[in-house]
Amino acid sequence: MFQAGVLAALFLFLFFSRRHRLPPGPSGNVAGEFTNLTMPEVFEKWRRKYGRIFSFKLGTRIVIVLNDINATTDLLDKRGEIYSSRPRFVVSHEILSDGKRGLSAPYGEHWRKWRKLQHMGMNGKAALYYRDQQTLEAAFLLREMLASASGHEQALQRFVTSNVLGIAYGRRILDLKDEMVSFNYKSALEFQRASTPGKYIVETWPSLLWLPRPLQWFRPGLEVLEKIRDKDRETYMSYFNGVKQRSEAGIAKDCMATYSLSHGGNQGMTDVEVAYALSAPFSAGVDTTLSAIRWSLVAAICFPDVLKRIQAELDSVVGQDRMPTFDDERSLPFLGAFIKEVTRWRPVVPIGIPHATTKADVYDGYEIPKGATVFSNIDVLVKDPNLFDDPEAFNPSRFLTQHKPAGNWNGKVESGFTIPFGFGRRVCPGMHVALQSTFISMARIFWAFDVLPAAEGSSIDPTKTVNRGTTREPAPFQFRVRVRHPDVERIIEAESADADFRLKEWEY
Numbered sequence: 307m308f309q310a311g312v313l314a315a316l317f318l319f320l321f322f323s324r325r326h327r328l329p330p331g332p333s334g335n336v337a338g339e340f341t342n343l344t345m346p347e348v349f350e351k352w353r354r355k356y357g358r359i360f361s362f363k364l365g366t367r368i369v370i371v372l373n374d375i376n377a378t379t380d381l382l383d384k385r386g387e388i389y390s391s392r393p394r395f396v397v398s399h400e401i402l403s404d405g406k407r408g409l410s411a412p413y414g415e416h417w418r419k420w421r422k423l424q425h426m427g428m429n430g431k432a433a434l435y436y437r438d439q440q441t442l443e444a445a446f447l448l449r450e451m452l453a454s455a456s457g458h459e460q461a462l463q464r465f466v467t468s469n470v471l472g473i474a475y476g477r478r479i480l481d482l483k484d485e486m487v488s489f490n491y492k493s494a495l496e497f498q499r500a501s502t503p504g505k506y507i508v509e510t511w512p513s514l515l516w517l518p519r520p521l522q523w524f525r526p527g528l529e530v531l532e533k534i535r536d537k538d539r540e541t542y543m544s545y546f547n548g549v550k551q552r553s554e555a556g557i558a559k560d561c562m563a564t565y566s567l568s569h570g571g572n573q574g575m576t577d578v579e580v581a582y583a584l585s586a587p588f589s590a591g592v593d594t595t596l597s598a599i600r601w602s603l604v605a606a607i608c609f610p611d612v613l614k615r616i617q618a619e620l621d622s623v624v625g626q627d628r629m630p631t632f633d634d635e636r637s638l639p640f641l642g643a644f645i646k647e648v649t650r651w652r653p654v655v656p657i658g659i660p661h662a663t664t665k666a667d668v669y670d671g672y673e674i675p676k677g678a679t680v681f682s683n684i685d686v687l688v689k690d691p692n693l694f695d696d697p698e699a700f701n702p703s704r705f706l707t708q709h710k711p712a713g714n715w716n717g718k719v720e721s722g723f724t725i726p727f728g729f730g731r732r733v734c735p736g737m738h739v740a741l742q743s744t745f746i747s748m749a750r751i752f753w754a755f756d757v758l759p760a761a762e763g764s765s766i767d768p769t770k771t772v773n774r775g776t777t778r779e780p781a782p783f784q785f786r787v788r789v790r791h792p793d794v795e796r797i798i799e800a801e802s803a804d805a806d807f808r809l810k811e812w813e814y
């Protein structure tokens with residue numbers, strides 16, 4: 307009797323002392339939900355049921371999903387000291403990458419130094435330096451597009467990849483068969499494979515790694531990854547050393563690698579850490595920027611009136627005697643609004659890259675445990691009717707007028723529209739270079755060409771998408787380009803011949 311009373315008292319104490327609950331959400335084993343639907347689709351299904359913040363358990367992890375701009379900025383921006391880590395990836399980050407990749411690094415000293423280098427190499431001011439290469443590569447891109455009536459995928463991919471390698475190493479590529487490209491793709495693929503849920507037992511039970519090696523029956527699988535890691539490290543080091551040699555010879559182009567060399571010796575990072583940090587622009591910047599460019603083309607094909615308005619603006623500001631440049635950017639507000647609207651209409655990282663908490667927290671009466679994985683559902687935020695009228699419509703003009711969003715969010719939707727690039731201390735450091743690449747390629751393509759469906763009368767369905775890791779792109783589509791005015795071919799030939807010559811500075 308006494309025992310029962312004590313138990314009852316204990317139960318009541320625990321019940322009432324635990325004032326905060328996890329946000330609502332599905333219970334039990336939810337892993338099966340992700341077999342037939344993509345993560346953004348599952349999140350959407352649960353959002354409709356559970357609302358602005360929901361939670362679920364995946365293996366041993368608590369996952370919180372934020373579907374509301376105020377909750378997202380309150381937590382990821384304003385409580386950045388708690389919400390800026392990444393979920394732990396034992397195999398892909400700690401074993402395969404030796405803990406060196408910053409994108410998957412936990413919040414802490416290593417990430418801070420890595421982040422400083424990303425910032426130094428790509429902040430708004432540093433980004434201006436890459437405009438030369440981006441402009442020249444865009445002339446080259448037009449020549450490649452002119453040479454083939456359709457199937458411009460390779461040309462676009464080369465354009466984006468070359469610019470990203472220019473940022474990291476001050477190097478360009480002439481084609482996609484380049485060894486640096488195949489190596490980086492292979493390495494990204496290995497990272498993705500190593501992150502596959504359920505593939506490695508140590509992902510769920512990391513303490514197994516404390517077993518004496520001879521007892522680690524799972525070792526052979528990890529040893530394969532350790533060999534890949536050694537090769538990765540050697541290759542990244544060879545790229546960094548290549549820039550060092552060019553820098554010593556006084557012929558290196560300014561890039562993230564030369565910034566690290568010239569600003570007080572690697573920012574306290576070891577050579578290997580810098581070498582890994584230089585791989586981030588490729589792994590985070592190619593698929594994302596390429597996807598933004600593909601969506602821009604899809605939008606231009608699906609909304610021909612919008613394309614006509616961009617072209618009218620280009621004709622009146624730039625004329626037909628020369629190609630647009632970055633100097634025209636301020637005079638092309640509709641094109642700028644178009645690019646913002648594309649990033650809103652089809653965000654290329656639909657559910658962001660998950661953050662993780664480093665301390666327990668309470669928000670809106672909900673418990674957010676330490677170590678929780680926190681997603682910001684970008685796809686939903688950019689379609690919030692409180693922020694955007696008629697959010698499903700593709701309407702670049704919404705970014706032409708000062709727009710005060712409803713609700714109590716005091717972020718600026720108009721000039722400071724950065725939701726597609728994430729939040730807080732982890733916000734995309736490549737945002738400026740990505741927008742520059744998108745601007746110059748779109749300005750030049752739309753100046754030179756009408757962008758049309760591949761066959762007369764055919765169309766593209768902009769709701770068909772393909773998810774690739776964390777990015778989402780349009781389903782493969784074909785389009786053709788038609789020269790807009792008589793001088794286009796002559797101007798492309800002249801500009802691209804000049805680009806061939808000037809881009810030699812980036813060739814090695």
Ligand code: HEM
Nearest residue numbers: 409587590591594595598655659727728729732734736740
């Ligand atoms: C349209 C193109 C792009 C989009 C939409 C995009 C979006 C994002 C998003 C949503 C994140 C996660 C932010 C967060 O955790 O809250 C991110 C992170 C990141 N992005 Fe981008 N990105 C783009 C292009 C680029 C480019 C071109 C680069 C580099 C050249 C780049 C480098 C990075 C890096 C290094 C991170 C990790 C930051 C960290 O963990 O601290 N991104 N990006």
